[in-house]
Amino acid sequence: MSPKASKQSNRYQPLENLRNQLLKLEPAGANGFEGLVATSLSDLTGLTFRLAKSGSQFGRDASTPRSRFAIAMEAKRYTESLRLEDVAGKIWLASNELASVVDLWVLCATSEMGDGVLQKLEEMLEEKGITLLMLDWTEAPLPRLAVLLAATRSTVIQWFINHTSNEIAETINAELNTLRADNNFIPACDQLIRDTSASYCGLAALRKINQDWSNRVFSNRINSRTAFGQYLTVLDDQNRKISS
Numbered sequence: 001m002s003p004k005a006s007k008q009s010n011r012y013q014p015l016e017n018l019r020n021q022l023l024k025l026e027p028a029g030a031n032g033f034e035g036l037v038a039t040s041l042s043d044l045t046g047l048t049f050r051l052a053k054s055g056s057q058f059g060r061d062a063s064t065p066r067s068r069f070a071i072a073m074e075a076k077r078y079t080e081s082l083r084l085e086d087v088a089g090k091i092w093l094a095s096n097e098l099a100s101v102v103d104l105w106v107l108c109a110t111s112e113m114g115d116g117v118l119q120k121l122e123e124m125l126e127e128k129g130i131t132l133l134m135l136d137w138t139e140a141p142l143p144r145l146a147v148l149l150a151a152t153r154s155t156v157i158q159w160f161i162n163h164t165s166n167e168i169a170e171t172i173n174a175e176l177n178t179l180r181a182d183n184n185f186i187p188a189c190d191q192l193i194r195d196t197s198a199s200y201c202g203l204a205a206l207r208k209i210n211q212d213w214s215n216r217v218f219s220n221r222i223n224s225r226t227a228f229g230q231y232l233t234v235l236d237d238q239n240r241k242i243s244s
Contacts, residue, residue, distance in 0.1 A: 060073060
C-alpha cells in the first residue's frame, strides 16, 4: 500500500468506526438513533426537538415547536445507499402536512444519498416552501452527519453515557476527536451552522416560490388582472419564463 493510500485509509477508519457504532443503536425512540440526532440538533441550533409519537409523525421523527423558525427532522439508520423510494413517502407527507409550519426539513442518514435523489427531494419540498438539509454519510470531504455529531461532541458523549455505556462513550469520544482534528472539519462545521440558521436557510425555497408566482402572473392575462387589476403579461408575447 502506498503512503498516500495508507494515509487516506487511516483518515477514514474513524468514520467507519463511528458509523458502525451508530448502526448498533436502536433506530427509533429517545434511547435510539432518532434520540441521538434530535439531541445533537438541539445542541447545535439551541432549539428544543420533541420526538414524534408513533402513528402521528406526519413526515418527521422529531420537530421543534411552531415559531418564526421551525425545523423538522427525519433519521434513517441504513447500511445501504438511500433510494428515492426509501424516503419519498416521508417527503410527500412532510411537504403536504408541514407546509407553512416548518421552514427546514433535515434528513439524517448513516448512508449516502445520490445527487439525483437529492435533487428530486429538494424539488418536492421547495414547491411547498420548505428547505431540505441533507446530513448523510458522503465521505468527501467529511460526512455531514458525522460533522453534526463532532460539532456537538460533549452533548453526544453524554447521550452515549446515559443510553449505552461508558466504554462505548469513550470510543465515540476518540472517534469524534479524530474527526475534529481533520483540516476539513472547521469549514464543514461553519457551513452546517449556516445551513441550520433562520437567516440563511429558506432562500432557495423562497426563490422557487417567487419564480413560479412571477411566471404565472406575468405570462397569463387572467392571472395578471387578478393580481394587479391590470394586464402586465410581459412574458406572454416573448414566450419566456423567469429562471433562477
